[in-house]
Amino acid sequence: MAVIGVGRFIQQRQDFEDAIARSYQVEMAARVRLTRGNDNRTARAAVAAQANRRQELRDQISSDTRDTALLVAAGLIAGLTGALLLFSGLIASMRRPLEELVDAAGRLAAGDRSARVEVGGLSETATLGAAFNEMAGQLELEASQRDQLDRLKDEFVLTASHELRSPLTSVQGFAELLMLERDSLTAKQVDTVEIILDNCRHLVRLLNDLLDLARSDAGRLAVTPKPTAVAPLIDDAVRTMRAQTEGASQALSERIEPGLPLVDVEAGRIRQILVNLITNAHEYSPEGASIEVMARVVGVDVEIAVTDDGPGIPESQLEHIFERFTRGDAGLTQRVGGTGLGLAISKSLVELHGGTIAVRSTPGVGSTFSFRLPAAGLSGAGPGAAIAEAS
Amino acid sequence: MTRVLVADDSETILLLMRTRLELAGYEVETAADGQEVTELLHEGEPGQLPDLLLLDAMMPRKSGIDALRELRAAGVDTPALIVSAHQDATDADAPSDLEVSGFVNKPIDFDRLLDDIAELTS
Numbered sequence: 001m002a003v004i005g006v007g008r009f010i011q012q013r014q015d016f017e018d019a020i021a022r023s024y025q026v027e028m029a030a031r032v033r034l035t036r037g038n039d040n041r042t043a044r045a046a047v048a049a050q051a052n053r054r055q056e057l058r059d060q061i062s063s064d065t066r067d068t069a070l071l072v073a074a075g076l077i078a079g080l081t082g083a084l085l086l087f088s089g090l091i092a093s094m095r096r097p098l099e100e101l102v103d104a105a106g107r108l109a110a111g112d113r114s115a116r117v118e119v120g121g122l123s124e125t126a127t128l129g130a131a132f133n134e135m136a137g138q139l140e141l142e143a144s145q146r147d148q149l150d151r152l153k154d155e156f157v158l159t160a161s162h163e164l165r166s167p168l169t170s171v172q173g174f175a176e177l178l179m180l181e182r183d184s185l186t187a188k189q190v191d192t193v194e195i196i197l198d199n200c201r202h203l204v205r206l207l208n209d210l211l212d213l214a215r216s217d218a219g220r221l222a223v224t225p226k227p228t229a230v231a232p233l234i235d236d237a238v239r240t241m242r243a244q245t246e247g248a249s250q251a252l253s254e255r256i257e258p259g260l261p262l263v264d265v266e267a268g269r270i271r272q273i274l275v276n277l278i279t280n281a282h283e284y285s286p287e288g289a290s291i292e293v294m295a296r297v298v299g300v301d302v303e304i305a306v307t308d309d310g311p312g313i314p315e316s317q318l319e320h321i322f323e324r325f326t327r328g329d330a331g332l333t334q335r336v337g338g339t340g341l342g343l344a345i346s347k348s349l350v351e352l353h354g355g356t357i358a359v360r361s362t363p364g365v366g367s368t369f370s371f372r373l374p375a376a377g378l379s380g381a382g383p384g385a386a387i388a389e390a391s
Numbered sequence: 392m393t394r395v396l397v398a399d400d401s402e403t404i405l406l407l408m409r410t411r412l413e414l415a416g417y418e419v420e421t422a423a424d425g426q427e428v429t430e431l432l433h434e435g436e437p438g439q440l441p442d443l444l445l446l447d448a449m450m451p452r453k454s455g456i457d458a459l460r461e462l463r464a465a466g467v468d469t470p471a472l473i474v475s476a477h478q479d480a481t482d483a484d485a486p487s488d489l490e491v492s493g494f495v496n497k498p499i500d501f502d503r504l505l506d507d508i509a510e511l512t513s
Contacts, residue, residue, distance in 0.1 A: 165476040165497040166401055172498045173407040180414065204498055 005071035012068065016061040023050045023057065097125035101132055113140040150217065157214035161207040168207070172200035209341035213324060216348040223266040223352050227376040230295050230302055231256050233267055237274035238293060245282050250289045252278070257296040261375040269349050270304075270373075276342040277306040277369045284367075285310030298372060301355070305370035312363035321359055322347045346371070393512045396431065396441040398422040398458070399474065400450045408445065415505050425453025429461050442512045444471040445495070459489050470511045474499070 030046035033039055100117045107115035115136055119129040175196040182190050215221040234254055245252040263270075274293070281291045285308045294305045313321065324344035350357040350371045361367035395417045397408045402423075409419045420441060422428045432440065444462075446455030459471050470492040492511050495504055 162476045166404060169498040170401070170403040170407055173404075173411070173501065176501060177407070177410060200498065 003075070005068050005075050009065065009068040009072070012061065012064045016057060016064075019057050020054055023054045026050050093122055094125055097121045097129060101125075101128060104132065104136070108136055108139065113143050154214045154218040157210050161211040161214075164203075164207055168200060168203055172197065172204075175200065206341075209345055212345045212348070213341060216345070221348060221352060223269050223349070225264040225266050225353060227262040228265050228267050228270070229262055230260050230304065233265075233270050234274065234293050234295060234304070237271050237278060240271075240275055241278045241282065245278075245291060248282065248285075248287050248289075250282060250285060250287065250291055252282075252291045253293070255292060255294045260295060260297060260302055262377070263302050263353075263373040264376040265353050265373060269353070273346045273349055273371065274304070274306070276346045280342060280369070281306055281308035281310065281367070284308070297375075301372035301374055303370055303372045305368050307366060307368040309366040312365055313359070313361040313367055314363055318359060318361060322357065343369075392416075392418045393443070394418045394420065394441040395443045395445055395508065395512075396420045396422065396428065397445045398425065398428045398450065398455060399447040400424055404447075411501050411505070412508075415508075417508070424450040425455055425458030428455075428458045429453070432462060432467060433465075440467065440469055442469070443508060444469050445508075446471060446473055448473050448475040456489065459491070463489055472504075472507065472511070 027047050027050035030043040030050070033043040034047070097117070097120065104115040104117045113136070116133050117129045119126050119133065121129075175193050178185065178193045179190070179197070182193075185193070212221060234256060238252055238254055242252060278291060278293065281289075285291065289308055289310050291306065291308045294303075294307065296303055322343050325340040347357050350373070353373055355371055355373040357369070357371040359367065359369050393416075395412055397405060397412070397419060398421070399405050399408065400423055405421045405423075409421060412419045420431070422431055425446070428444070428446065444459070446459060448455050455473055459473070462469070468490070471490070472493050472495050473491050474495045474497065476497045493507055495507070
């Protein structure tokens with residue numbers, strides 16, 4: 001319509017200019033007749049008539065221009081509206097399938113492996129939907145295969161660590177038996193048996209750690225927390241480690257804030273974490289180093305920290321330090337006999353208790369591993385709190 | 392002399408147990424599985440019962456747990472320790488009707504085991 005309008009406008013303009021030109025020609029002819037002096041009245045009338053004629057033409061063209069402009073505008077508006085209607089129809093027909101896709105992708109990302117979309121609508125969205133469903137199906141298949149592999153791995157670790165215990169019992173038991181008769185052994189034989197025993201203990205630690213990790217992965221690592229005093233736990237762990245730290249002339253001390261609240265924990269597991277942390281401090285620090293176990297209240301938590309003045313940990317290793325099989329640089333000491341699993345297990349155990357674990361270290365100054373445990377009864381909803389109120 | 396009946400399906404473990412316990416002054420009898428334990432005790436004269444049972448939890452034919460269940464049903468109240476290859480088996484895992492005196496984890500801490508045996512047979 002707008003195009004028609006523009007065409008008409010150009011035609012009208014042409015006609016107008018032709019008519020004006022003719023009008024001037026007629027007037028000029030009349031004025032020629034006037035100067036010749038004949039037929040004066042008719043010639044004057046013709047001149048006046050042509051002036052009027054041109055005025056009319058001008059009025060006409062301006063009114064026509066207005067009409068044509070209106071027509072062009074109407075045409076443009078109609079065209080735009082039509083285009084908008086067409087587009088909104090297109091958009092509407094794509095929008096629902098796209099929204100469904102976004103929704104399904106979100107569910108898939110959140111772990112719902114059965115997320116699928118209904119395939120339909122425009123051919124483009126239908127193709128997209130079919131491709132999404134194929135991808136989701138593949139992911140579901142792979143995830144279920146991975147789950148099965150994970151289960152097999154967990155089963156294997158559980159069985160292996162179980163089955164290895166009997167032969168290990170024999171090796172360790174007979175080596176101990178030899179040591180009972182150490183008076184009749186040569187010094188070299190005693191050293192040999194001690195190496196066997198050291199390696200047995202290492203294997204036991206490795207088996208226990210692997211078992212804990214397999215349980216943790218299988219979601220079967222569980223704790224049964226009870227309100228527990230922190231100080232005796234630390235005393236116990238320090239007593240366990242005393243012989244080893246004294247063997248390396250390391251000072252192992254405690255600094256426990258008085259009046260610490262009880263924590264909701266399984267005592268054996270917290271002891272295990274502490275022994276892990278003190279063992280690390282002992283193994284990675286040189287002879288004569290100082291190791292301190294501290295406990296204090298931080299907000300509603302009890303924080304327990306093991307600090308050493310050993311070589312420290314480079315920043316590049318810090319961020320991976322709680323990952324399994326990550327081990328520090330053993331160059332400084334030959335004592336390091338860890339499994340690379342202790343910190344990963346400690347982290348799992350702390351988190352299982354609703355706590356957090358952290359590390360701070362400055363190379364050349366030392367390291368601090370600290371973990372926080374929520375104080376018992378402070379969660380408010382615990383059964384202990386209810387009983388205390390009732391009695 | 393204090394008598395201990397040890398049951399384990401590994402001959403090596405039985406040899407180890409026998410050696411350690413005999414060194415500590417105990418008289419030791421052995422059985423290869425739970426079946427042998429119940430047969431030994433059923434055949435034995437009354438009053439000939441051992442002073443302590445040291446039973447592996449998992450054995451072919453009859454487990455230590457099943458053997459103990461049978462013995463308890465037959466009125467045998469001899470103290471019993473269950474040896475388990477589970478890293479952290481605790482008294483809480485024992486079926487309460489079995490009156491298990493304690494759990495011994497593998498690998499065996501013999502100093503602790505001998506302390507426990509001395510306490511249970513004193």
